[in-house]
Amino acid sequence: MQEEILRGLAFTGDGFTPQNVEIVIENGRIAEMTESKTACDQWIVPAFFNAHTHIADTVGMDTPIDRPLADLVAPPNGLKHRLLRETPPDRLVSAMRDTIRFMKATGTLGFADFREGGPDGVDLLKQAADPSVDMLIFGRDGGEFAAGGFGLSSAKGTKAEEDAVRLAKQAGKLFAVHAGEAGVKDIDAAFSLEPDLIIHATHFSKAHIRETADRDIPIVICPRSNWLLGATDDAQRPPVREMLDAGCRVFLGTDNGMFVAPDMFAEAAFLQTVYKIDPVDILRMMTDGFSLLGKKSRIGVGGSANLTLLAGGYPARWTKNPPVSLFARIGSRGITRVISGWNTNSL
Ligand SMILES: [Zn+2]
Numbered sequence: 006m007q008e009e010i011l012r013g014l015a016f017t018g019d020g021f022t023p024q025n026v027e028i029v030i031e032n033g034r035i036a037e038m039t040e041s042k043t044a045c046d047q048w049i050v051p052a053f054f055n056a057h058t059h060i061a062d063t064v065g066m067d068t069p070i071d072r073p074l075a076d077l078v079a080p081p082n083g084l085k086h087r088l089l090r091e092t093p094p095d096r097l098v099s100a101m102r103d104t105i106r107f108m109k110a111t112g113t114l115g116f117a118d119f120r121e122g123g124p125d126g127v128d129l130l131k132q133a134a135d136p137s138v139d140m141l142i143f144g145r146d147g148g149e150f151a152a153g154g155f156g157l158s159s160a161k162g163t164k165a166e167e168d169a170v171r172l173a174k175q176a177g178k179l180f181a182v183h184a185g186e187a188g189v190k191d192i193d194a195a196f197s198l199e200p201d202l203i204i205h206a207t208h209f210s211k212a213h214i215r216e217t218a219d220r221d222i223p224i225v226i227c228p229r230s231n232w233l234l235g236a237t238d239d240a241q242r243p244p245v246r247e248m249l250d251a252g253c254r255v256f257l258g259t260d261n262g263m264f265v266a267p268d269m270f271a272e273a274a275f276l277q278t279v280y281k282i283d284p285v286d287i288l289r290m291m292t293d294g295f296s297l298l299g300k301k302s303r304i305g306v307g308g309s310a311n312l313t314l315l316a317g318g319y320p321a322r323w324t325k326n327p328p329v330s331l332f333a334r335i336g337s338r339g340i341t342r343v344i345s346g347w348n349t350n351s352l
Contacts (some may be wrong), residue, residue, distance in 0.1 A: 007032055013047030014317065014327060017304045021051075021288040023327040030310040033346035038306050046321035048331065051302040052114035052311035052345070053269040054139075054294030056225040057204050057258025059085075059119050061130070063100040064092045065263040074187050074234050078261060080121070080158050085263060089121055094129055101133035104262055108138065111268045111337040112313035114345050115139035115295050115302075117181070117202075117225075117258070119156040120148060127151045137345035141297055143181050154179035154201070159186075160194035170198045179297065185209050187236050202297070204258070207236050207243045214244065214251045223254040225294070229275050230260035245280050257290040270337040277332050284328035309346050315339035 011028045017038070025044055029037035065088045070077065078085050089097070108116060115138065120126045123146040134140055143149070143156025155173035160166060160182055170180055181202035184195035189208050196216060203217065206224045217224060226245060231237045248255050257276070259267040273287045292302040302311060315331075316339050324330040 008036075011047075011049060011312075011314070012041055012043075013045045013049045013314065014321065015049040015304050016051065016288060016328070016331070019303060021285050021328065028304075028310075030344075033310050035304065035306055035308050035310050038304070044321075046317040047341075048315040048317045048321065048327070048335065048339070049304065050112065050288070050313050050315070050331070051292050051304050052295075052313065052343075053112050053291045054115040054117075054256070054297075054302065055108060055113045055258055055267055055269055056117050056202075056223075056256035056294035056297070057119070057227055057260055058104075058108075058116050058262060058267055059121075059260065060101045060104040060116075060133075060262050060267065061089060061097050061120065061122075061126070062261050062263040063104045064088055064097060068263055070233060070235075070264060074236065077234070077263075085261070086121065094125075097129050098133045101130055102135075104267060105133060105135050105138055105140075108267050108269075109135060109343055109345075110340070111270060112340060112343060113138070113267070113269050114311050114343070115141075115298065115300070116267075117141040117143065117154075117294060117297060119143050119145075119158075119181070119204075120152065121145060123148045124151045139295070139298055139300070141179075143179070149173045149178050150176055152178070154181055157182040157198070159183050159191045160198055161191070162194035162197070166194075167198065185213065186231070204260075205231065205236070205243065206248070207231050209244060209248075211247065214247050214253060217248075218251040218253045221254065223256055223293075223297075224248060225256045225258040226276075226290075227258045227260035227265075227272075228280065229272055230265050232275075232279075233264050234261075240279050240281070245276070245282055249282075249286055254293065254296075255290050256294040257287070258294075268337050270332060270335075274332040274336060277329070284332055287332065288328065310344055311346055312344045313340055314342040314344070316341050
């Protein structure tokens with residue numbers, strides 16, 4: 006039996022309540038957790054789930070954003086699609102592997118990726134996989150049948166699109182779609198396809214938010230991507246506060262690897278600073294995407310020991326509000342170790 010004891014300020018339970026604790030890990034699970042009298046400058050957070058990525062886009066890292074959004078990323082001839090087609094398969098695998106390694110090193114132990122390139126594209130991502138990082142692939146152009154889901158770039162209301170979604174659902178696949186990123190035109194068509202997951206919702210109205218909440222469709226917001234790509238320049242868009250108040254399930258994602266580093270701590274700091282969202286709500290958004298895989302990421306007895314350890318440094322001595330300081334002061338540069346259940350991976 007593998008056993009290990011950790012001590013530190015852990016963000017525990019459903020409320021991510023900061024508590025000084027001693028945690029006993031046995032065989033990849035949290036077997037015991039007791040309150041500790043002694044404060045410790047090690048901080049412990051649950052593993053994050055990056056709910057929307059396009060990690061193959063790493064091959065175009067930090068390409069200048071010098072043209073409209075559609076010319077950059079829309080299929081079939083946006084710049085990213087040309088780059089993906091021109092890149093040899095082994096380079097794509099290498100880029101995706103590097104990005105998965107980076108995500109893991111920054112506390113992300115699960116992600117949902119939109120993978121282009123049909124079944125071959127899905128196969129390349131599987132070659133890049135790390136078994137200690139959960140992966141939900143949304144394929145397209147036939148790739149959905151080799152993946153966990155079907156990811157549609159944007160709904161246009163065509164018969165072909167409807168047929169593709171129906172076939173994917175019949176095969177038991179999840180269906181995700183970008184909607185309301187740059188405007189409102191694709192939102193009604195997206196709703197009519199009855200998605201399991203909506204990406205962006207940047208320009209959702211109150212009625213759209215109400216409908217999403219009533220139908221219990223989770224929304225993945227990607228705020229840094231929206232700002233960088235010009236989908237918004239307003240802290241009310243995406244309407245994150247309204248989504249939370251309406252009872253929507255909201256997940257956090259970093260979107261396109263060309264333009265945004267898939268560092269969930271950096272995404273969280275942006276959301277906290279620009280949108281003024283409570284850090285406890287943000288922690289929920291950073292972890293609840295695991296529900297897409299039927300999993301839960303919380304620190305509590307019986308839970309998986311998927312944990313990130315951080316050096317709290319001087320904020321650990323001075324903070325009056327650890328959840329705020331976690332993103333505003335510490336961030337991913339504080340990470341000392343990422344523990345993935347059975348596999349303990351020191352950085
Ligand atoms: Zn996307």
